[in-house]
Amino acid sequence: MAGTDTSTAAGTDADTAAGTRDDVTVVGGGLAGMTAAWTLRRLGLPVRLLEASPELGGMAGSRVIDGRTEDHGVHIFPAWYRNTLRLVEELGLADNLRTTRKFHQLLPGPEFRTADTPAADRLLFLYGVLDLLAQDYRAGDESLHDFLRGRRYLSPAAVADIEHLFVASSAAESTAVSAAGFRGSIAAFVRHPGRVRMPRGDLQHWFVGPFRQRLEAAGVEVLTGRELTAVTADSHRVRALTLRDPAGADTEEAVTGQLVLAIPHGRLAALGPGITGALRPAHGVLELTSRPLGALHLYLRRRLPGLPDEHIRLVGSPHAITLIDVGQTWPGHHDSLLNCVVGRVAALRHLPDDEAVKVLVEELMTYLPGLGWEDIEHVCYQPHSSAPFHAPGPGSARHRPQAFTAFADLHLAGDFCAAPAGVAGMEAAVRSGLVAAESVRRRLRPGLPAVRVDTIGDVPPPVARLLRSALGPAVAATVRKRSGRDRPGSNGSVRS
Numbered sequence: 001m002a003g004t005d006t007s008t009a010a011g012t013d014a015d016t017a018a019g020t021r022d023d024v025t026v027v028g029g030g031l032a033g034m035t036a037a038w039t040l041r042r043l044g045l046p047v048r049l050l051e052a053s054p055e056l057g058g059m060a061g062s063r064v065i066d067g068r069t070e071d072h073g074v075h076i077f078p079a080w081y082r083n084t085l086r087l088v089e090e091l092g093l094a095d096n097l098r099t100t101r102k103f104h105q106l107l108p109g110p111e112f113r114t115a116d117t118p119a120a121d122r123l124l125f126l127y128g129v130l131d132l133l134a135q136d137y138r139a140g141d142e143s144l145h146d147f148l149r150g151r152r153y154l155s156p157a158a159v160a161d162i163e164h165l166f167v168a169s170s171a172a173e174s175t176a177v178s179a180a181g182f183r184g185s186i187a188a189f190v191r192h193p194g195r196v197r198m199p200r201g202d203l204q205h206w207f208v209g210p211f212r213q214r215l216e217a218a219g220v221e222v223l224t225g226r227e228l229t230a231v232t233a234d235s236h237r238v239r240a241l242t243l244r245d246p247a248g249a250d251t252e253e254a255v256t257g258q259l260v261l262a263i264p265h266g267r268l269a270a271l272g273p274g275i276t277g278a279l280r281p282a283h284g285v286l287e288l289t290s291r292p293l294g295a296l297h298l299y300l301r302r303r304l305p306g307l308p309d310e311h312i313r314l315v316g317s318p319h320a321i322t323l324i325d326v327g328q329t330w331p332g333h334h335d336s337l338l339n340c341v342v343g344r345v346a347a348l349r350h351l352p353d354d355e356a357v358k359v360l361v362e363e364l365m366t367y368l369p370g371l372g373w374e375d376i377e378h379v380c381y382q383p384h385s386s387a388p389f390h391a392p393g394p395g396s397a398r399h400r401p402q403a404f405t406a407f408a409d410l411h412l413a414g415d416f417c418a419a420p421a422g423v424a425g426m427e428a429a430v431r432s433g434l435v436a437a438e439s440v441r442r443r444l445r446p447g448l449p450a451v452r453v454d455t456i457g458d459v460p461p462p463v464a465r466l467l468r469s470a471l472g473p474a475v476a477a478t479v480r481k482r483s484g485r486d487r488p489g490s491n492g493s494v495r496s
C-alpha cells in the first residue's frame with residue numbers, strides 16, 4: 001500500500017549533539033542536493049548550496065556545448081516517480097512536462113518496423129513478470145542474468161530482449177544488475193500505471209533552471225564553482241571543509257552547522273576513511289559501482305518522417321541505444337533532433353570520439369531508413385566516462401548508505417543512498433534529498449512534523465504467486481507448442 005515512510009532517516013537521538021548553529025550547508029547541486037536544500041529551506045532553516053560545476057542539476061541538468069544547451073541525457077519521468085512528481089508540482093513546474101502515451105520498440109529494417117509482439121510472446125512475458133514479482137528477495141539477491149537463465153519457459157531471444165531492455169536503461173549488463181532491483185521497478189510500474197512525462201524542452205530551461213530560481217527566491221544561497229576537495233573531521237563530527245574555487249585556489253572553512261553531502265559515491269569515497277568510516281554502514285560506499293551512460297544528440301537538416309515523438313528503444317541495438325526525436329516537440333525546432341542515450345557506451349571507450357560517433361550513427365542508420373550523413377547538421381557526443389551512473393548490483397543493497405551517519409552534523413543524499421529495491425534515477429535522488437532533510441530536521445527542528453517521503457507500491461510475492469499459478473497451464477501449453485521451434489530440447493516446464 002502506498003503511504004508515507006520516514007523510517008530510513010531515523011538515526012539515533014543519543015548521538016552527540018553537535019552542529020550547534022541552525023544553518024545547513026548542502027554540497028552537491030544535483031537533484032538530490034537541490035531537493036534537500038529546497039526542503040530544508042521550507043522548514044525555515046538558513047541553507048547554502050555549494051556546487052562544483054558552473055550549473056546546478058548534475059546528471060539531470062544541461063550545459064552549453066558549442067553554443068547549444070545540451071542535456072546530460074534525455075530524461076523521462078514515469079508515473080511511479082511519486083516524490084519527484086510531487087516536487088515538480090510543489091515547484092509549480094508541472095506544466096513544464098508533457099505526457100506521452102507509450103514506449104515504442106523499433107526493429108532494424110528497410111522500413112520503420114515497430115515491434116508488434118505476438119500473443120504467445122506477450123503471455124510468456126506476462127508470466128515472466130509475475131514470476132519475478134513472485135520472488136521474495138528479502139533474504140538474498142541474485143543477478144538479473146541468473147534469474148532469467150533459470151526461466152526455462154523463456155526463449156533465448158526473449159532472454160536477450162529483456163537483458164537488452166535493462167542495459168538500455170541502466171548501462172549495466174544483466175550479470176551486474178540486481179534482480180531484486182529489477183523486481184522493485186517492475187512492481188513500481190505495475191502499482192503506479194500511468195503516462196510517462198518528459199520536459200517540454202531542455203532540462204536547463206524547463207526543469208533545473210526554474211528549480212534554481214525557486215531555490216534562490218526562497219532564500220537558499222547558491223554558490224556554483226565551489227568544489228569540495230577535503231573534509232576535516234574528528235571522531236565525532238565534521239570540523240572543516242576545503243573548497244576549491246574556479247581559479248584553483250583552496251580555502252578552508254569551519255563547519256558550524258549541519259552538513260549534507262550530496263555528491264556521487266565515488267567522490268564521497270575519495271574523502272577518505274575519516275568520512276567513509278562515519279557512514280552507515282561504515283565504508284559500504286566503497287563497494288558501490290557506477291557505469292557511464294552516454295548521450296548522442298544528432299541535429300538533422302530535415303524532419304525524419306514516420307518517427308513517433310515518444311521514447312523509442314532500438315531492439316537488439318549492439319550499443320543499447322534508446323532515443324526521442326525531441327525536435328518534433330521542443331520549441332524553436334522544426335527538424336528532427338534525435339536525443340539518444342547509449343547504454344553500452346563503455347564498449348566504445350577505446351575509440352576517439354569521432355570514431356565512436358561513426359559507429360553509433362551507422363548503427364542508427366540500420367534502424368532509421370533514409371537517415372544519411374548528409375542529413376546531419378550537428379553532432380554532440382557525451383560519453384560521460386567521468387560522470388558514471390549508479391547501477392545497483394546483486395546484493396549491493398546492504399552497502400548503500402543511510403542519510404544519517406555516526407556524526408551528529410553529517411547527512412547524506414544521492415541516488416546511491418539506501419532506498420527500497422528498484423527506486424532508481426531521479427526518483428532515488430529526490431527521495432534521498434527528502435530523507436536527508438528529514439535527518440537534519442530531527443537534529444534541528446524535532447518539534448516540526450516529519451518531512452513527507454512517499455513510498456512506492458509493491459506487489460506482495462504471495463499475490464504474484466497466485467496469479468502465476470493461474471497462468472501456469474496456458475503457459476505450459478504455449479511452451480509445449482513452440483518448444484520444437486524456439487528451444488530445441490526444452491521440456492516445456494514452467495514454474496508455478
Ligand SMILES: Cc1cc2nc3c(=O)[nH]c(=O)nc-3n(C[C@H](O)[C@H](O)[C@H](O)COP(=O)(O)OP(=O)(O)OC[C@H]3O[C@@H](n4cnc5c(N)ncnc54)[C@H](O)[C@@H]3O)c2cc1C
Pocket residue numbers: 027028029030031032033050051052053056057058059060072073074075076077226227228229262263264267293294295341384389413414415416424425426427429
Ligand atoms: C544519459 C543519462 C540519462 C538519464 N536518464 C534518466 C531518466 O530518463 N530518468 C531518470 O529518472 N534518471 C535518469 N538518469 C539518472 C539521473 O539523472 C540521476 O540518477 C540523478 O540525476 C542523480 O542525481 P544526484 O543528485 O544523486 O547525482 P548527480 O546528478 O551526480 O549530482 C551530484 C552533483 O554533485 C556535484 N559534485 C560532485 N563532486 C563535487 C564536489 N567535490 N564538490 C561540490 N560538488 C560536487 C556534481 O557536479 C553534481 O552536480 C539518467 C542519467 C544519465 C547519465
